[in-house]
Amino acid sequence: MPHGPAEVGVGPWEGEWPTGEQYDAGLLRGGDRRNVVDRYRYWSLEAIVADLDTRRHSFHVAIENWQHDFNIGTIVRTANAFLAAEVHIVGNRRWNRRGAMVTDRYQHVRHHADVAALASYLHGLEHPVRLLGIDNLPGSLHLETMAMPERVCFLFGQEGPGLSEQAREVCDGTFSIAQFGSTRSINASAAAAIAMHSWVRLYADLSGDAAWRG
Template sequence: MPHGRPEVGVGPWEGEWPEGEHWDPELLRDGDRRNVVDRYRYWTLDAIVADLDTRRHGFHVAIENWQHDFNIGTIVRTANAFLAAEVHIVGNRRWNRRGAMVTDRYQHVRHHDDAAALATYLHALEQPVRLLGIDNLPGSAHLETMELPRDVCFLFGQEGPGLSEQARGVCDGTFSIAQFGSTRSINASSAAAIAMHSWIREYADLGGADAWRG
């Protein structure tokens, strides 16, 4: 870049510092270069998470992690953008966080040994959550015409093989996304974004101040 990289965020606070426990003294002093919306500039991480917790949506997102799929980080980042209730990692505990761009710090991320454990957790919640897998399987509902549950967890498999056999067995249902080209499937992170946004279109409050568009 001939002019260097553009600075992200804001510099040190100018003038008298504001009062309140949600302000971070180090950020006020040094500036806030994090990738957060303006309403959270200079806030502590804990304060941001606490505020997000008052507004989280009713959908969850789960990803099977058997091959350290690079899509996981991107799915977590999208879950943060659409304010998912929780993100669930199924399988290996360690996952590639690079694509998350630090957004996992603002999400509640849970680990489950397998899909059966995930299903048990979701069904036992005070408000039970249905587990819907996404895969191009015979008998899968069509995302474009189905009625999405408000309390739902979208489960995505690994890139390539899709949902594991065990995951298919414990899902309350599966759905697919309509495609019209020559490829058999679309990228897992893209499919996740489409599913989450479908929930947003149906249930989120798009007219309030909490929805921002940059």
């Protein structure tokens, strides 16, 4: 179109339909306007999740949800982009999904009543996962120089107060992100993206078609 925003996705499939259980007849017939990479065009939701499950990374992300923080949805969206194993919501079961942009449908999201329950779950997995909180507290390790474990869960507190007292007591450790300006802290969703990408740089397979780059 010469004016206005470009259409998202693709229209109805032209020509003979492809065969395969992954394809959704409704999408082939009506078009696929979802915000998914080209690999998954016309695939059903279930088929996409099943394929993602074969490639998920070994890091988890957890967010404390005491104040219905708007950052939670954005963190879920980023966790989907970097293919986290699971996203954990701690505290209130209901959370603001607007920022997730529907990506929570493709991401395993698990709820825990409190941080102690989260820690128990992670430590009890077949391959235990360390729980590391992010907060610029005295004694926190430096993200830029720390030895990041491959099996890790990044825990983020609410915007403003940061990690709760219970979280600080239960975490296996905390780390901080280097800052050089006048503000005391950075946005929680930005901090989450930095932490997840730091993991990706260390452990993700960046060769071939393993990573989508557009």
